[in-house]
Amino acid sequence: MSTNEQLFDRAQKVIPGGVNSPVRAFRAVGGTPRFIARGEGAWIVDAEGRRYVDYIGSWGPMILGHGHPAVLEAVLKAARDGFSFGAPTEREVELAEEIIRHVPSVEQVRLVSSGTEACMSAIRLARAATGRSRLIKFEGCYHGHADALLVKAGSGLATFGHPTSAGVPPEVVQHTTVLDFNNIQQLEEAFAAYGDELACVIIEPIAGNMNFVRTSESFMAWLRELCYKHGALLIMDEVMTGFRVALGGAQSLYAQRMQGFVPDISVFGKVIGGGMPLAAFGASRTIMAQLAPLGPAYQAGTLSGNPVATACGLATLHEIAKPGFHEALGERTRELVDGLKAEADAAGIPLAVDSEGGLFGFFFADALPHDYASAVAVDKERFNRFFHAMLDAGVYFAPALYEAGFVSAAHGQAEIEHTLKAARAAFTALRT
Numbered sequence: 001m002s003t004n005e006q007l008f009d010r011a012q013k014v015i016p017g018g019v020n021s022p023v024r025a026f027r028a029v030g031g032t033p034r035f036i037a038r039g040e041g042a043w044i045v046d047a048e049g050r051r052y053v054d055y056i057g058s059w060g061p062m063i064l065g066h067g068h069p070a071v072l073e074a075v076l077k078a079a080r081d082g083f084s085f086g087a088p089t090e091r092e093v094e095l096a097e098e099i100i101r102h103v104p105s106v107e108q109v110r111l112v113s114s115g116t117e118a119c120m121s122a123i124r125l126a127r128a129a130t131g132r133s134r135l136i137k138f139e140g141c142y143h144g145h146a147d148a149l150l151v152k153a154g155s156g157l158a159t160f161g162h163p164t165s166a167g168v169p170p171e172v173v174q175h176t177t178v179l180d181f182n183n184i185q186q187l188e189e190a191f192a193a194y195g196d197e198l199a200c201v202i203i204e205p206i207a208g209n210m211n212f213v214r215t216s217e218s219f220m221a222w223l224r225e226l227c228y229k230h231g232a233l234l235i236m237d238e239v240m241t242g243f244r245v246a247l248g249g250a251q252s253l254y255a256q257r258m259q260g261f262v263p264d265i266s267v268f269g270k271v272i273g274g275g276m277p278l279a280a281f282g283a284s285r286t287i288m289a290q291l292a293p294l295g296p297a298y299q300a301g302t303l304s305g306n307p308v309a310t311a312c313g314l315a316t317l318h319e320i321a322k323p324g325f326h327e328a329l330g331e332r333t334r335e336l337v338d339g340l341k342a343e344a345d346a347a348g349i350p351l352a353v354d355s356e357g358g359l360f361g362f363f364f365a366d367a368l369p370h371d372y373a374s375a376v377a378v379d380k381e382r383f384n385r386f387f388h389a390m391l392d393a394g395v396y397f398a399p400a401l402y403e404a405g406f407v408s409a410a411h412g413q414a415e416i417e418h419t420l421k422a423a424r425a426a427f428t429a430l431r432t
């Protein structure tokens, strides 16, 4: 049996940083990443046989936990029928129908293989539909690693953003503007300055990539209004929130509070693939008609709508569409964050918590943040110590304080109790 350390040494020789996606490397928190051998319900088991309550769930997809029997059966059956054909299959149609059934703003979807691809394609679609180039994104929101989206704010509203990654030429991001999340004044100024050149605004309706930060209702209402007024398309990136915070995604929560609220384009990923590479973007039939082969906007994929991935996604969606699923998931998640808060209070450690459906965040701070600056102005050192104490006690939270947490339907009373017991000891240790 190899240890995590031995595997990490081996990995670093052949894979940059030893990982295939940077946050897995534990750079933010230090220490050796756990190499996961298998998952069982709400638990993951590492190469050394240690068990952890899993609050990452593959960063969102595993909403039913690991190895759900109905999903497993659907995947095995699909695999026996063939891995990939590069020709249409009935299951793609079924999955598209299922997504549309739950998300009324979407009349058609196109399936792709990752959230990055879906966001990149959604932006191309918005540009094609409007004939405009400029886009607005918000600091702290992540929409995958397409060039035009790896951007941080420039020095003023009218200036261009700057690339946040080497290998992204400034010219490639010259049409991207980055604004502060939840800042209505900046939004108004930006629309006044170049609203009529805007193709789209892309936003995470609840940001899960700067821990967990909600949009204020007034901000979202203004954003929607300004987009309508200036003919810019509103893209909701629901890769993380879709089918997780509610069956109809975060947009359904806004629609409950704001009559007629709909985004123009929606992006999904994670849960709709149930752990297989699958994502989607969708909109009205008119907007989607821009896409090849109907329209001039090119978009394609060898493995798009993959038969095994769609089987996994469909089986997952069937389970989560059962009555009461999200209510129960939301209650369990609330129990977790309220419990964490109570343990932190008892130990005299400031902690702010929030959750919606099966998505949650906790902050070593007195109050919940409202933008990127306040989300990162927390006690990092405290977080890192807490993270390792919990990991040692068999609880696997995201290895970075900028990430949201995920609860699955497999998380039961026993897992919550295990977590809160570990948290009690970890918070107490933080006092010293």
Ligand code: PMP
Residues within 6 Å of the ligand: 059, 113, 114, 115, 116, 117, 119, 142, 143, 144, 145, 204, 208, 209, 237, 238, 239, 240, 269, 270, 279
């Ligand atoms: N959008 C959001 C909101 C995300 O959280 C992510 C991934 N965490 C992406 C897009 C990119 O998805 P993927 O990693 O599948 O490319």
